[in-house]
Amino acid sequence: MRMRAKGWELALPFALVGAAAGWISAGVLASPMVNVALGGKQEVAAICAGIVGGLIGALLPRVVAPRQAWHGRGPAWASLAALVLPGGALAGAVIALVTVRNLHGAVLFAAVTGAVNGLICAAATLPICGAVLEAALRAERARLGSIVAASDRRAVWQILAASIAVATLAALPEWPAARIGRAPPPQVAEALALGAWIAVGLLILADAAALGYGLHRAAGAPERCSPDAIAPDPAVPRVDLGLGDDVHARLARGDAYRGRDRASLLVIGSHAEAHAALAGALRRGVVCFALGAAVLFAHRWAAGPSAVDAYHTARCALGHVAFCASAEEPCPRASAPPPPRRARIADETAVVH
Template sequence: MRMRMEGWELGLPFALVGAAAGWISAGVLASPLVDVALGGKQEVAAVCAGIIGGLIGALLPRVVAPRQAWHGRGSTWACLAALVLPGGALAGGLIAGITGGSLYTAATGVVNGVICAAATLPICGAVLEAALRAERARLGSIVAASDRRAVWQILAASLSAATLAALPEWPAARLGQVPVPEIVGALALGAWIAIGLLILADAAALGHRLPRAAADAAEPCSPDAIAPDPAVPRVDLGLGDDVHARLARGDAYRGRDRASLLVIGSHAEARAALAGALRRGALCFALGAAVLVAHRWAAGDGAVHAYRAAHCALGHDRNCDAVEQRRRAMERSHGNRPRTGERRPDLL
């Protein structure tokens, strides 16, 4: 099965993946818990990674389709990694070069870019897998439209899950260490809303368009038994080769029956495909809701206490040493205090 998607159809999703990954990665690398990159370059990271991601997405169909013809789908993942990892290195080096201006920062940016691209690779793979699955149905059909929506649904769910990497920024912002991650929160909320809208579109296809097509053209027939007329409207379900029609019966003057509507495809297969899309959408919607709950928790007091403990454990705060010394002194004093009913040794 060869890839039919045009370059722009993958270029735009991959550009969004790159922009979101660039913004989130720049924030994580500059956060006090990681602290391996300079802060204040999230805008540059989003722009550079978004442009490179869009170019990778536009190039993918031209690279994947010829290899599928000879090697099958298995080689597409090697092609994806061969494009994403160097793209991450290029983006990291470019971002570090623009914001740092030295050879050392550019070299470290290349390493950080490869690491971040490797972390983004599952998202790119999920989007590509959804795009390849969209090739199963005939172009312009009901199922094909649902499969196209699945690409965006998987993208939204993946980006929503990716925002979990920025959870430590919420307690860090409450402590005044970093700006409030409003963009990340808006991305998680927007992805959740987009998933819900796509679910509504699939529900409308399953609950309205498919039953209406079945009711309007309920009589099975053979295409050879119907007088061909290119002006007859057609509804393509996308899967299967069944033909149902709404017939205008012929008489002694008109001869053969004529169709006023043709429905092409299997109702059962189309219904199963759309029901599967709704199940997938429900899982994505639940994931998006869980991510929003996690962001809500990260902005609370419990996350601040956990963040302070992690910050001290990593040795990033000098004030933690004094606090730890006081805590240990209190433990020693409590440990040397005689228990109730117990006499001290020096009084024996």
């Protein structure tokens, strides 16, 4: 099966993935927990990664289509990795060169370090790109312009939105760091999660409308027939379900004057297969919607006081002594073991006497 997507149909989804990944990755790399990159370059990272992602999305159908036609889907994932990983390294090097252009003598080192960071971030983003590509490949099953094909195209955006929402979880440690004044709050990451959650909800409504109205209209054509048995009329409304080759019609019976039966509605495809596909899309949408709600709850929790205590404890456990005094529990490495039970009893007895 070949990808029917045109060269630029995946460019926008991959550009959005790149921009979101660039923004989130730049914030994570500059956060106090990681601290391997300079801060204040999230805008540059989002622009560079978005451009590279758009180019990858435009090139991907041209690379995947000929290989998939001969070898199936296996080489599609290899082609995806072969584009995403070098693209991430390129974006990381460009971001580093742009942000450290005034540091003379450190340009080459910054480019190499940025390429390594970009490669690591691209590897972390690869599952999101794979999920979007899988949805695009699944969209090949239905006929173009049909009800199921429209639902499959919405699935690409739905999976993209849910994946971006989950990716914002990487910014959670920035919330408690912001509360103690050590990092800016990741408000953009939370806004991305909120926008993705709203988008998933709107796509669920579209799938529900297709399942309710589209299939209900198709059920109004109960007569199974052959297209040759019906008088052709371009004015007759047609509903293409997208799956299956069955033909059903709502017939206006002919009489002695009209002759042949004429169709007032023509439905192409299998009602059962289309119903199963749309019901599966609704179930997937509900899961994505619940996942987005959980991500938003996680952001709200991370901005609360309990997350600050967990942040201090985590930094203390990593060896940062300055955070141990603020943690609820002393640092495990600095705390002395409790005295034996007999020694405690002896001390208590001495105090009493």
